[in-house]
Amino acid sequence: MNIAEMQHLEKQTGVMPTDLASLDAWLDKKLDEKLAQRKAARTPSLAIIATKGTMDMAYPPFILASTAAALGWDASVFFTFYGLELLKKDLQIKVSPLGNPAMPMKMPFGPDWLQHLNINVPNFVAGNMPGFESFATAMMEQTTKTKGVPSILELREICVESGVKLVACQMTVDLFNYRKEEFMPEISEWIGATSYLANAKDADICLFV
Protein backbone atom coordinates (compact mmCIF):
# COMPACT_ATOMS: atom_id res chain seq x y z
CA MET A 1 0.00 0.00 0.00
CA ASN A 2 1.43 3.43 -0.85
CA ILE A 3 0.92 6.66 1.09
CA ALA A 4 -1.87 7.94 -1.16
CA GLU A 5 -3.83 4.74 -0.68
CA MET A 6 -3.20 4.88 3.04
CA GLN A 7 -4.45 8.44 3.31
CA HIS A 8 -7.52 7.38 1.39
CA LEU A 9 -8.07 4.46 3.75
CA GLU A 10 -7.53 6.64 6.80
CA LYS A 11 -10.05 9.16 5.54
CA GLN A 12 -12.62 6.49 4.83
CA THR A 13 -12.29 4.41 7.95
CA GLY A 14 -10.53 6.74 10.41
CA VAL A 15 -8.27 3.93 11.55
CA MET A 16 -4.59 3.18 11.33
CA PRO A 17 -3.38 0.62 8.79
CA THR A 18 -2.66 -2.75 10.33
CA ASP A 19 0.11 -4.33 8.29
CA LEU A 20 3.58 -3.52 9.62
CA ALA A 21 5.13 -1.81 6.58
CA SER A 22 2.15 0.50 6.09
CA LEU A 23 1.98 1.23 9.79
CA ASP A 24 5.63 2.28 9.70
CA ALA A 25 5.03 4.65 6.80
CA TRP A 26 1.87 5.95 8.45
CA LEU A 27 3.75 6.71 11.68
CA ASP A 28 6.50 8.54 9.79
CA LYS A 29 3.92 10.69 8.08
CA LYS A 30 2.12 11.43 11.35
CA LEU A 31 5.38 12.27 13.09
CA ASP A 32 6.37 14.75 10.36
CA GLU A 33 2.98 16.40 10.63
CA LYS A 34 3.20 16.65 14.40
CA LEU A 35 6.74 18.01 14.36
CA ALA A 36 5.78 20.65 11.80
CA GLN A 37 2.78 21.63 13.95
CA ARG A 38 4.93 21.95 17.06
CA LYS A 39 7.58 23.94 15.24
CA ALA A 40 4.96 26.37 13.96
CA ALA A 41 3.39 26.79 17.39
CA ARG A 42 6.68 27.26 19.22
CA THR A 43 7.89 30.74 20.17
CA PRO A 44 11.59 31.07 19.27
CA SER A 45 13.87 32.34 22.01
CA LEU A 46 17.10 34.29 22.26
CA ALA A 47 19.46 34.38 25.25
CA ILE A 48 22.37 36.81 25.26
CA ILE A 49 25.19 37.12 27.78
CA ALA A 50 26.50 40.70 27.79
CA THR A 51 29.90 41.07 29.44
CA LYS A 52 31.20 44.38 28.08
CA GLY A 53 30.35 47.88 29.26
CA THR A 54 31.62 50.07 26.45
CA MET A 55 29.38 51.85 23.97
CA ASP A 56 30.51 49.81 20.97
CA MET A 57 29.85 46.54 22.78
CA ALA A 58 26.51 47.74 24.13
CA TYR A 59 24.94 47.86 20.67
CA PRO A 60 24.88 44.15 19.71
CA PRO A 61 22.93 42.85 22.75
CA PHE A 62 20.38 45.68 22.73
CA ILE A 63 19.86 45.62 18.95
CA LEU A 64 19.50 41.84 18.77
CA ALA A 65 17.25 41.61 21.82
CA SER A 66 14.91 44.41 20.72
CA THR A 67 14.69 42.98 17.21
CA ALA A 68 13.95 39.51 18.57
CA ALA A 69 11.16 40.99 20.68
CA ALA A 70 9.78 42.76 17.60
CA LEU A 71 9.65 39.39 15.85
CA GLY A 72 7.58 38.07 18.72
CA TRP A 73 10.38 35.98 20.23
CA ASP A 74 11.18 35.54 23.90
CA ALA A 75 14.39 37.46 24.52
CA SER A 76 16.56 37.76 27.59
CA VAL A 77 19.92 39.36 28.26
CA PHE A 78 22.13 38.37 31.18
CA PHE A 79 24.38 41.28 32.17
CA THR A 80 27.53 40.22 33.96
CA PHE A 81 30.90 41.79 34.80
CA TYR A 82 31.34 45.10 32.93
CA GLY A 83 28.10 44.43 31.11
CA LEU A 84 26.31 45.46 34.30
CA GLU A 85 27.28 49.07 33.54
CA LEU A 86 24.66 48.97 30.78
CA LEU A 87 21.90 48.66 33.37
CA LYS A 88 22.90 51.71 35.43
CA LYS A 89 20.13 54.26 36.01
CA ASP A 90 22.57 56.94 35.03
CA LEU A 91 23.98 55.47 31.85
CA GLN A 92 27.53 56.75 31.37
CA ILE A 93 29.15 54.55 28.79
CA LYS A 94 32.11 55.46 26.68
CA VAL A 95 34.12 54.17 23.79
CA SER A 96 37.81 54.57 23.04
CA PRO A 97 40.09 53.65 20.15
CA LEU A 98 42.73 52.77 22.79
CA GLY A 99 43.25 49.02 22.72
CA ASN A 100 40.50 48.91 20.10
CA PRO A 101 42.51 49.03 16.88
CA ALA A 102 39.67 48.11 14.52
CA MET A 103 37.59 51.11 15.56
CA PRO A 104 37.35 53.56 12.66
CA MET A 105 38.04 57.15 13.64
CA LYS A 106 36.07 59.21 11.18
CA MET A 107 34.56 62.66 11.41
CA PRO A 108 30.75 62.65 11.69
CA PHE A 109 30.51 66.00 9.89
CA GLY A 110 32.40 68.10 7.38
CA PRO A 111 32.94 67.59 3.65
CA ASP A 112 32.43 64.15 2.18
CA TRP A 113 36.15 63.39 1.70
CA LEU A 114 36.79 64.15 5.37
CA GLN A 115 33.96 61.92 6.58
CA HIS A 116 35.48 59.01 4.68
CA LEU A 117 39.00 59.63 5.95
CA ASN A 118 40.21 57.31 8.69
CA ILE A 119 42.20 59.41 11.17
CA ASN A 120 44.82 57.19 12.71
CA VAL A 121 45.22 58.11 16.37
CA PRO A 122 48.42 56.76 17.93
CA ASN A 123 47.95 54.94 21.23
CA PHE A 124 50.06 57.43 23.19
CA VAL A 125 47.67 60.21 22.14
CA ALA A 126 44.51 58.21 22.82
CA GLY A 127 45.93 57.05 26.13
CA ASN A 128 47.54 60.22 27.44
CA MET A 129 45.58 63.16 26.12
CA PRO A 130 43.11 64.23 28.83
CA GLY A 131 39.51 63.97 27.70
CA PHE A 132 40.28 61.89 24.62
CA GLU A 133 37.81 59.17 25.61
CA SER A 134 35.01 61.72 26.00
CA PHE A 135 35.93 63.21 22.64
CA ALA A 136 35.85 59.81 20.90
CA THR A 137 32.52 59.04 22.60
CA ALA A 138 31.00 62.35 21.50
CA MET A 139 32.14 61.64 17.93
CA MET A 140 30.55 58.18 17.98
CA GLU A 141 27.31 59.58 19.44
CA GLN A 142 27.22 62.19 16.70
CA THR A 143 27.84 59.52 14.05
CA THR A 144 24.99 57.33 15.25
CA LYS A 145 22.67 60.36 15.36
CA THR A 146 23.57 61.41 11.80
CA LYS A 147 23.07 57.88 10.50
CA GLY A 148 19.71 57.40 12.20
CA VAL A 149 20.98 54.66 14.52
CA PRO A 150 19.26 54.80 17.91
CA SER A 151 21.18 55.64 21.07
CA ILE A 152 21.87 52.93 23.65
CA LEU A 153 19.43 54.60 26.04
CA GLU A 154 16.72 54.57 23.37
CA LEU A 155 17.36 50.90 22.53
CA ARG A 156 17.32 50.01 26.21
CA GLU A 157 13.93 51.71 26.63
CA ILE A 158 12.59 49.83 23.59
CA CYS A 159 13.83 46.57 25.12
CA VAL A 160 11.99 47.32 28.38
CA GLU A 161 8.81 48.34 26.53
CA SER A 162 8.82 45.28 24.31
CA GLY A 163 9.28 42.84 27.17
CA VAL A 164 12.92 41.83 26.84
CA LYS A 165 13.99 40.28 30.14
CA LEU A 166 16.96 42.20 31.52
CA VAL A 167 18.69 39.91 33.97
CA ALA A 168 21.53 41.07 36.21
CA CYS A 169 24.38 39.08 37.71
CA GLN A 170 24.22 39.02 41.51
CA MET A 171 27.88 38.14 41.94
CA THR A 172 29.11 41.17 39.96
CA VAL A 173 27.32 43.57 42.33
CA ASP A 174 29.20 42.13 45.27
CA LEU A 175 32.45 41.87 43.33
CA PHE A 176 32.60 45.51 42.25
CA ASN A 177 30.91 46.95 45.35
CA TYR A 178 27.92 48.29 43.45
CA ARG A 179 24.70 49.22 45.20
CA LYS A 180 21.47 47.88 43.76
CA GLU A 181 19.93 51.37 43.93
CA GLU A 182 22.37 52.42 41.19
CA PHE A 183 20.55 50.19 38.70
CA MET A 184 17.34 50.59 36.74
CA PRO A 185 14.22 49.25 38.47
CA GLU A 186 13.13 47.41 35.31
CA ILE A 187 15.69 44.64 35.90
CA SER A 188 13.57 41.50 35.96
CA GLU A 189 15.77 39.49 38.30
CA TRP A 190 19.14 39.28 40.02
CA ILE A 191 20.53 35.80 39.55
CA GLY A 192 23.72 33.79 39.28
CA ALA A 193 25.29 31.57 36.64
CA THR A 194 23.33 28.47 37.61
CA SER A 195 19.94 30.12 37.23
CA TYR A 196 20.84 31.80 33.96
CA LEU A 197 22.15 28.59 32.44
CA ALA A 198 18.88 26.94 33.36
CA ASN A 199 17.05 29.76 31.52
CA ALA A 200 19.39 29.62 28.52
CA LYS A 201 19.33 25.85 28.18
CA ASP A 202 16.21 25.81 26.05
CA ALA A 203 16.97 28.94 24.02
CA ASP A 204 17.16 28.53 20.26
CA ILE A 205 19.96 31.06 20.04
CA CYS A 206 22.48 31.77 22.77
CA LEU A 207 25.11 34.45 22.25
CA PHE A 208 28.05 35.68 24.28
CA VAL A 209 28.91 39.33 23.72
Next chain:
Amino acid sequence: MEAKQTLDARGLNCPLPILRTKKSLVAMQSGETLKVLSTDPGSLKDISSFCSQTGNELLSSQQQGKDYEFFIRKA
Protein backbone atom coordinates in the same frame (compact mmCIF):
# COMPACT_ATOMS: atom_id res chain seq x y z
CA MET B 1 -2.85 51.23 -2.63
CA GLU B 2 -4.83 52.53 0.34
CA ALA B 3 -3.40 52.32 3.83
CA LYS B 4 -5.10 52.85 7.17
CA GLN B 5 -1.93 54.29 8.63
CA THR B 6 1.47 55.47 7.41
CA LEU B 7 4.78 55.09 9.22
CA ASP B 8 7.55 57.41 8.14
CA ALA B 9 10.80 55.65 9.03
CA ARG B 10 12.91 57.63 6.57
CA GLY B 11 16.35 58.54 7.88
CA LEU B 12 16.21 55.77 10.50
CA ASN B 13 18.68 52.91 10.48
CA CYS B 14 18.68 49.29 11.62
CA PRO B 15 16.90 48.17 13.77
CA LEU B 16 14.56 51.17 14.12
CA PRO B 17 12.44 50.67 10.96
CA ILE B 18 11.50 47.16 12.19
CA LEU B 19 10.93 48.23 15.79
CA ARG B 20 8.70 51.13 14.71
CA THR B 21 6.82 48.91 12.26
CA LYS B 22 6.12 46.44 15.03
CA LYS B 23 4.97 49.26 17.32
CA SER B 24 2.60 50.64 14.66
CA LEU B 25 1.14 47.21 13.90
CA VAL B 26 0.43 46.52 17.58
CA ALA B 27 -1.91 49.51 17.69
CA MET B 28 -3.81 48.40 14.56
CA GLN B 29 -6.68 45.99 13.95
CA SER B 30 -6.25 42.68 12.17
CA GLY B 31 -6.73 43.08 8.40
CA GLU B 32 -5.77 46.76 8.35
CA THR B 33 -2.98 47.95 6.08
CA LEU B 34 0.14 49.83 7.17
CA LYS B 35 2.27 51.80 4.76
CA VAL B 36 5.95 52.07 5.73
CA LEU B 37 8.40 54.51 4.18
CA SER B 38 12.13 54.03 4.74
CA THR B 39 15.52 54.94 3.34
CA ASP B 40 17.58 52.17 4.97
CA PRO B 41 18.60 49.76 2.16
CA GLY B 42 18.67 46.95 4.75
CA SER B 43 14.95 47.43 5.39
CA LEU B 44 14.17 45.85 2.02
CA LYS B 45 15.23 42.42 3.27
CA ASP B 46 14.43 43.08 6.93
CA ILE B 47 10.79 44.05 6.41
CA SER B 48 10.20 41.01 4.24
CA SER B 49 11.87 38.75 6.82
CA PHE B 50 9.90 40.42 9.63
CA CYS B 51 6.63 39.78 7.79
CA SER B 52 7.36 36.15 7.02
CA GLN B 53 8.31 35.47 10.63
CA THR B 54 5.43 37.32 12.25
CA GLY B 55 2.73 36.15 9.84
CA ASN B 56 1.85 39.66 8.70
CA GLU B 57 1.36 39.88 4.96
CA LEU B 58 3.72 41.96 2.85
CA LEU B 59 1.40 43.18 0.11
CA SER B 60 4.04 45.08 -1.81
CA SER B 61 7.54 46.44 -1.49
CA GLN B 62 9.07 48.82 -3.96
CA GLN B 63 11.78 51.38 -4.40
CA GLN B 64 10.90 54.92 -5.40
CA GLY B 65 14.05 56.94 -5.90
CA LYS B 66 15.88 56.87 -2.59
CA ASP B 67 12.81 55.76 -0.67
CA TYR B 68 11.44 52.30 -0.07
CA GLU B 69 7.71 51.82 0.26
CA PHE B 70 6.06 48.83 1.90
CA PHE B 71 2.45 47.84 2.37
CA ILE B 72 1.79 45.40 5.19
CA ARG B 73 -1.52 43.82 6.11
CA LYS B 74 -1.77 42.98 9.79
CA ALA B 75 -2.46 39.32 10.50
